[in-house]
Amino acid sequence: MSVISLEHVGYRYPLGREDAVRDVSFQVEQGQVCALLGANGSGKTTICNLIRGFIPRFYRGEPTGLVQLAGRPVEQYDDAELTETVGYSFQNPFTQMSGVKDNVREEIAYALENLGIEREAMAARVDAMIELLHLGDIADANPLELSGGQRQRVAIAAVLVTDPPIVVLDEPTSQLDPQSTEDVFNIIALLKRQGKTVILVEHKIDLVARYSDLVILMEGGRVAMSGPARRVLTDPQVLDHGGQLPEVTRFFLERNKKLGLNDPVPLSVEDAIERYGRKGA
Numbered sequence: 416m417s418v419i420s421l422e423h424v425g426y427r428y429p430l431g432r433e434d435a436v437r438d439v440s441f442q443v444e445q446g447q448v449c450a451l452l453g454a455n456g457s458g459k460t461t462i463c464n465l466i467r468g469f470i471p472r473f474y475r476g477e478p479t480g481l482v483q484l485a486g487r488p489v490e491q492y493d494d495a496e497l498t499e500t501v502g503y504s505f506q507n508p509f510t511q512m513s514g515v516k517d518n519v520r521e522e523i524a525y526a527l528e529n530l531g532i533e534r535e536a537m538a539a540r541v542d543a544m545i546e547l548l549h550l551g552d553i554a555d556a557n558p559l560e561l562s563g564g565q566r567q568r569v570a571i572a573a574v575l576v577t578d579p580p581i582v583v584l585d586e587p588t589s590q591l592d593p594q595s596t597e598d599v600f601n602i603i604a605l606l607k608r609q610g611k612t613v614i615l616v617e618h619k620i621d622l623v624a625r626y627s628d629l630v631i632l633m634e635g636g637r638v639a640m641s642g643p644a645r646r647v648l649t650d651p652q653v654l655d656h657g658g659q660l661p662e663v664t665r666f667f668l669e670r671n672k673k674l675g676l677n678d679p680v681p682l683s684v685e686d687a688i689e690r691y692g693r694k695g696a
């Protein structure tokens with residue numbers, strides 16, 4: 416059974432002039448990282464909102480089709496179940512801060528308060544998140560006085576602290592420097608090893624190629640291409656649908672074209688070294 420399943424899902428925001436998403440179908444299995452790609456306005460955040468049940472609970476309107484988590488329609492989950500099942504870090508980390516907590520440590524602990532976890536266990540979990548996201552220096556800072564990148568890391572900590580089986584990350588590295596971006600991708604790899612299912616909206620295509628199992632490329636609210644990352648992200652048609660390809664992939668595709676070859680196209684530098692890195696290979 417798929418952990419996340421969308422079947423022919425469509426939705427229009429109450430004030431929208433056209434459908435934000437149309438006939439979207441895909442499945443994600445447990446432990447997979449699924450990247451949602453596509454140009455601005457193509458429907459990526461809307462899909463995140465559907466999976467988290469914010470559509471239609473918060474945004475209203477009437478979605479069509481079927482969104483299921485672990486084989487159960489999202490509309491059958493109550494609010495508490497959804498909170499426990501899906502951790503969601505918003506595209507804009509400014510919206511994520513509670514606004515009621517004085518320091519980062521409390522902000523991260525906030526999500527645990529309603530789960531009835533005892534104080535000591537709570538503190539241990541918060542400490543683990545502070546370490547995981549390298550927040551030690553700002554643990555006592557006011558959440559509202561942080562930089563965009565710092566807020567983004569606090570937001571991710573606040574999502575992961577409850578240990579949800581499904582994690583939705585909507586552009587989690589948009590404000591992060593290269594080192595913090597690598598850190599987040601290492602955390603995504605860790606979540607995968609823990610058996611969590613991850614939905615990732617991300618434009619940094621070289622990293623997406625390295626860390627994703629599945630790719631859904633959205634265009635104008637529809638799924639333009641989907642499938643295993645290795646298949647989709649080595650297909651030049653991605654470029655015709657507003658998507659990007661990893662740099663190393665573009666190089667090898669061009670090389671095949673120019674030299675009339677049909678060599679396997681690598682997805683990442685590591686992949687290229689593996690295949691072509693030896694002398695005479």
Ligand SMILES: Nc1ncnc2c1ncn2[C@@H]1O[C@H](COP(=O)(O)OP(=O)(O)OP(=O)(O)O)[C@@H](O)[C@H]1O
Pocket residue numbers: 428429430431434435436453454455456457458459460461462506
């Ligand atoms: N609250 C809203 N009310 C009305 N229309 C909306 C709302 N939010 C998004 N839309 C519309 O729905 C469509 C899909 O938007 P969505 O935010 O899902 O795109 P996206 O792929 O996440 O874009 P971006 O890369 O800019 O974050 C767009 O046409 C957008 O204008």
Ligand SMILES: [Mg+2]
Pocket residue numbers: 459460461506585
């Ligand atoms: Mg978005």
